[in-house]
Amino acid sequence: MAVTISIPTVLRTQTDGQANVEVDGATVGAVFDEVISRFPGLKANLVGDDGGLHKFVNVFVDDEDIRYLDGLDTKLDDGASIAILPAVAGGA
Amino acid sequence: MTRYDSVLDLIGNTPLVGIHALSPNPDVKIWAKLEGQNPGGSAKDRIAKTMVDLAEGDGVLTRGSGQIILEPSSGNTGIGLALVAKLRGYRLRVVLPENVSIERRQLLEIFGAEVVLSPGEEGSNGAIRRAEQLAAEDEELVMLFQYGNPANPLAHYLGTGPEILRDCPEIDVFCAGLGTSGTLMGVGRYLKEHKPEAKILAVEPPVGELVQGLRNLDDGFVPPIFDAAMLDRKTIVRPRESIEWTRRLLSECGVFAGISSGAAVAGAVKYAQRVDAANIVVLLPDGGWKYLSSGAWTDDIDVVEERATRINYW
Ligand SMILES: Cc1ncc(COP(=O)(O)O)c(C=O)c1O
Numbered sequence: 001m002a003v004t005i006s007i008p009t010v011l012r013t014q015t016d017g018q019a020n021v022e023v024d025g026a027t028v029g030a031v032f033d034e035v036i037s038r039f040p041g042l043k044a045n046l047v048g049d050d051g052g053l054h055k056f057v058n059v060f061v062d063d064e065d066i067r068y069l070d071g072l073d074t075k076l077d078d079g080a081s082i083a084i085l086p087a088v089a090g091g092a
Numbered sequence: 093m094t095r096y097d098s099v100l101d102l103i104g105n106t107p108l109v110g111i112h113a114l115s116p117n118p119d120v121k122i123w124a125k126l127e128g129q130n131p132g133g134s135a136k137d138r139i140a141k142t143m144v145d146l147a148e149g150d151g152v153l154t155r156g157s158g159q160i161i162l163e164p165s166s167g168n169t170g171i172g173l174a175l176v177a178k179l180r181g182y183r184l185r186v187v188l189p190e191n192v193s194i195e196r197r198q199l200l201e202i203f204g205a206e207v208v209l210s211p212g213e214e215g216s217n218g219a220i221r222r223a224e225q226l227a228a229e230d231e232e233l234v235m236l237f238q239y240g241n242p243a244n245p246l247a248h249y250l251g252t253g254p255e256i257l258r259d260c261p262e263i264d265v266f267c268a269g270l271g272t273s274g275t276l277m278g279v280g281r282y283l284k285e286h287k288p289e290a291k292i293l294a295v296e297p298p299v300g301e302l303v304q305g306l307r308n309l310d311d312g313f314v315p316p317i318f319d320a321a322m323l324d325r326k327t328i329v330r331p332r333e334s335i336e337w338t339r340r341l342l343s344e345c346g347v348f349a350g351i352s353s354g355a356a357v358a359g360a361v362k363y364a365q366r367v368d369a370a371n372i373v374v375l376l377p378d379g380g381w382k383y384l385s386s387g388a389w390t391d392d393i394d395v396v397e398e399r400a401t402r403i404n405y406w
Contacts, residue, residue: 010306045309056312058300065326083328085300087312089216091166091189091352091406092136092238092271 001026003080005035010086014041028059029072031082046084056087100179102131103141104251108259108373111345114337114361119369122360123260124347125252128379132175133168133199135252135377139274140172142247143236144180152234156181162226162233163187164210164219166271166404167196168378169238174203185233187223189215192404195382215303215404216271217313239272240316248278256373257286264367267293267360268375269352270326271406273318275375280322294326295359297334297352297406327362329355331400335388337361338380342389348380351388351405 005021007014015021021038025031036043048054052071059066060083066074076082096102108123115122127135144161147153153161160183163173170186177184184205188197191212200207208226210219220239227235238244256263256279266283268275273294280292306312331351338354341347353376360374380389386403387396 008300009304010308010311054309055314056309060328063328063330065328067320068323068325083298083301085298086303086306086309087314088300088303088306089220089239089313089315090269090271090273090296090299091192091216091404092169092274 001076001078001080003031003076003078003082005031005082005084008084008086011042011045011084014045015039026076027072028061028066028074028076028082031076032072058085058087059083060085098179099131100141100176103137104130105255106130108256109345109347111341111347111357111374113344114340114357116361116365117368120364120367120372121370122357122364122372122374124341124345124349124353124357125256125373125375126347126349127375127377128349130172132172132203133378133381134172135275135375136168136172137175138172138247138251139238139244140169140176142250143238143241143243144173144176144182146243146246147234147236153182158183160185160233162223162235163238164216164223165238166216166219166406167192167200167382170205171196171199171203173236174200174205178204185226187219187226189219189404191402193382194385199382212402212404213304215299217303217311220313238274242317244272244274245278245281245317248275249282250278252375253279253282257283260371260373262371263287263290263373264370265291265293265360265363265372266375267295267356267363267372269356269377269406270294270296272315275377277317277319277322279375284322291324292322293359293363294323295329295356296326297355298328298330299406302401325363327359329358331405332393332397333358334405335393335396335400338388342380347376349376350378350380350383351386351400352377
């Protein structure tokens with residue numbers, strides 16, 4: 001399953017400046033393992049102390065937040081796009 | 093009886109109107125709740141009144157005292173608070189990201205609020221940080237802090253939620269935009285208690301992409317009132333799609349609403365495509381008036397899209 005991960009500006013120092021990374025994997029968790037093995041600096045930013053998602057990160061698969069799908073077990077279709085976004089305050 | 097003693101009595105009881113023309117399936121009905129009908133022009137009038145009422149009840153605010161209320165807001169909460177403050181004898185200082193539409197700033201000013209600008213590229217995080225600094229420097233300031241104040245979801249739990257279930261008892265899905273999360277937390281909790289099978293959908297713009305200048309993830313923010321367990325789904329809707337649905341609301345349904353309303357409708361329609369039959373209620377936070385200067389209905393869509401990545405329209 002080839003998917004594209006978009007890396008937010010704040011994390012690009014960990015990916016040699018790359019904004020998009022192509023990775024293979026059947027679930028979000030598998031894709032994260034792969035991208036972390038390539039860019040180990042990402043680990044502390046993606047994964048929290050409890051092994052789950054970092055609390056200030058939101059991950060979207062084709063624009064759907066994975067916290068409301070199956071989390072890191074969310075399955076990926078070929079060509080899916082994964083967006084990693086920092087959690088920031090919304091307007092109000 | 094449509095006669096009232098005070099403009100504050102006009103807050104709430106907003107109408108639901110069918111926007112079924114936008115549904116991809118005749119068995120999926122979509123009902124829009126028009127929060128632009130509130131006297132200050134947005135859903136935020138509800139929380140402004142409830143936050144002030146509860147602060148008065150706690151003795152934090154005293155009517156007619158001229159106390160200064162301080163609030164970080166991208167516009168609507170500030171406008172609602174300015175209205176309540178004017179009628180209750182308070183002053184208001186709003187920390188406003190500088191990249192909001194000119195109309196929001198104009199409205200704050202004519203309602204009598206003092207505006208302190210925060211850097212646009214820092215988004216609402218920057219406005220919150222600046223307001224916290226100002227509050228720390230002057231203990232006379234009363235910060236109601238919509239992102240952390242239980243009176244915010246409470247206004248929707250006591251008002252918006254019951255109105256929706258009263259007017260649409262057959263509701264299957266509630267869809268709204270997420271800012272402080274007050275709307276979704278309050279309506280969500282009310283529906284989970286009274287109509288547990290209803291699904292709660294959140295829509296948000298890709299704010300994390302637009303905010304610049306985060307040093308690291310620890311600059312992140314999750315509103316203290318937010319509880320992920322209240323939502324069943326959360327979807328990103330991007331500026332272009334938001335503008336397209338804002339236009340279709342007007343051209344196909346005659347509903348003149350703001351750009352975050354277009355985003356909420358986009359989320360509702362996306363859900364409608366996945367089900368056979370449903371009644372979806374979507375909340376439209378404000379009318380289109382404050383977005384005329386964005387060219388949302390008039391200018392080339394590529395130009396408006398580019399503007400919307402720089403302007404804070406939520
Ligand atoms: C235009 C607009 N859309 C959406 C929202 C989000 O609402 P909430 O803060 O209840 O999540 C707001 C909040 O002011 C708003 O002004």
